[in-house]
Amino acid sequence: MAIAHANRQNLVRAVAEIALAGTDQFIDVGSGLPTADNVHQVALRHATDARVVYIDSDPIVLAHGRALLEENARIRVIQADVRDPRSIREHAETTGLIDFERPVAVIHSAVLHHVNDDEDPGAIVRYWREQVCSGSYFFISHFRSGDNPETREAEALLPSTFGRGRWRTDEEIRALFDGLELLEPGIVPCPLWRPETGADSGEFGAARRELTVWERLIAGGLARKP
Structure with missing residues (x-):
């Protein structure tokens, strides 16, 4: 729960910044x-014409997402696989809503750690980098590998629970942003990513308390395409 909450609040702050x-x-x-606080809800607080395409491989997500279509005509929900970015880019729902001649924010929130090394998560990000124009943004959050008994125990849960993926170090997460301008504060545990700009600053302010082991297990970063 601590990991999911930290990740969600980081995503909220990043979408607001974008x-x-x-x-x-x-x-x-x-x-x-x-x-709560889905991307379109956060974006609409700051950009009244925001457009959002949601992608997930789970048909249950697609079914629930149809309710979003009733809420706002500028929302689309696609069933597709993160490992096949071309199918997402060329999908009629994507091309019908997103103008790739203007900046786009591409979000991979807590998903690339489910992509194995031999499936090349870096290539997924590179594909999107090549598809969007200068000034576009990339937000990535990812399970963060540690070096202590607590984190090693937690890391063992990923393959045993999902059967795929792995935790990555800060350096490996940073490599996913190759070719992009990584913005301050770089790759950090999610609660430490610009906490003063979010509604949860009182809870997660770095100067207020030490993070728990669990809160350090998810890192986030925001980058811009030059």
């Missing part, structure tokens, strides 16, 4: 089931 910077198009790859 929208405030003037980007109003979002592609949320591996969005998961709708919850």
Whole structure:
């Protein structure tokens, strides 16, 4: 629960930063089931014309996502696999909503750690980097490998629970941003990513308390395409 909460709050802050910077198009790859503070809800607080395409491979997510279509005509939900970015890029719902001549925010929130090394998660990000124009944003959050008994125990849960993927070091997560301008504060545990700009700053302010082991197990970063 601590990991999921830290990741969600980081995503909320990142989407707000992106929208405030003037980007109003979002592609949320591996969005998961709708919850509080979905990308479109956060974006619409700061950009009234925000457009969002949600992508997930789970048909249950697609079914729940149809309710979003009733909420706003600028929302699309696609069933597709994160490992096949071309099918997402060329999908009629994507091309019908997203203008790739303008900046786009591509979001991989807590999804690339489910992609094995031989499936090349870096190539997935590179594909999107090549598809979007200068000024586009990339947000990535990822399970963060540690070096202590607690984190090693937690890391063992990923393959045993999901049967695939792995935790990666800060350096490996940073490599996913190759060719992009990584913005401050870089790759950090999610609660430490610009906490002063979010509603949860009182809870997660770095100067207020030490993070728990679990809160350090998910890292996030935001980058811009030059």
